[in-house]
Amino acid sequence: MSSKSELKKLSEESLTRQPEEVFDIICKLGEGSYGSVYKALHKESGQVLAIKQVPVDTDLQEIIKEISIMQQCDSHYVVKYYGSYFKNTDLWIVMEYCGAGSVSDIMLTTQKDFE
Template identity: 80%
Template sequence: MYVPVESDLQEISKEISIMQQCDSTYVVKYYGSYLKNTDLWTVMEYCGAGSVSDIIRLQNKTLTADEIATILKTTSKGLEYFHVMRKIHRDLKAGNIFLNTDGREKLADFGEAGQLTDAMAKCDTVTGTPFWMAPEAIQKTGYNCVADIWSLGIISIQMAEGKPPYADTHPMRAIFMMSTNPPPRFRKPELWSYDFTNFVKKCLVKNPEQIATATHLLQHPYIKNAKPVSISRLYHRCYGDQN
């Protein structure tokens, strides 16, 4: 990708720094950057299948329970890697989970990512996309890595229902409702297994002290029992006739 030089180079440098520090099969790989004329070009791993959000949009239907489980398992592994390094994605959504043409999911887009340190155990900057933001991030009460887990719960509902909770609401209204209402749940929970609804329930906890970590979620029956579904089939279903 390329970025005009007149863009905020400090923010771009921060994103590049985050990518340089990551070396995981679950995170989009960064290869380097170079300046050409007035543009900064960044070379990253190619994810030809687009994002999970693209897949939902192109096939014009929601994902199956097995496909969702596979994506959540890989994404949880990516978050575990990210959080061990005390990094917070802060803008996790289906549009930022990319798939390569082999059907492997990768965390991407670290423009809003933050780094916790010994001196800063929590962040207080309001950043991210409203419908996926954790309540503690909205309320500026201080938040850490588990704010990404709330976003993972919202993504789970998005993959199952086609859009996140409050998607038809004005973003500012959605932020207010996310802060004051009980955690969102499935519109029709009877369509989904107990393990899946329980997984989402463990992600969408308003008290960040009680929310599960990525490491704990990887031990959840919904993730542990995920069938080895080839997500590449999604790619061919959406793009096969175009290649």
């Protein structure tokens, strides 16, 4: 891969390695409903991604449902899913980085009430 290519999904080879070998964690973005979200760099492509780290003692059925929906959607309006890792007691979900933040962040910034 060239340094300017866009990642479509993680390769089988990448998924068999330790996540620290594949990504550099840049910073913590915040806490989500199920875990912490980090901004990360995919070393091979140079692409910035988001990684949600979810403790495996969380409701995995909900997490599996979230992953399944992301995998099935090919839309500019849904965050892209690239792959997952189990690391110690966490599930790492690798997905598209959205620089504008969460929907609630955008609502606060624009001061709109979408109800």
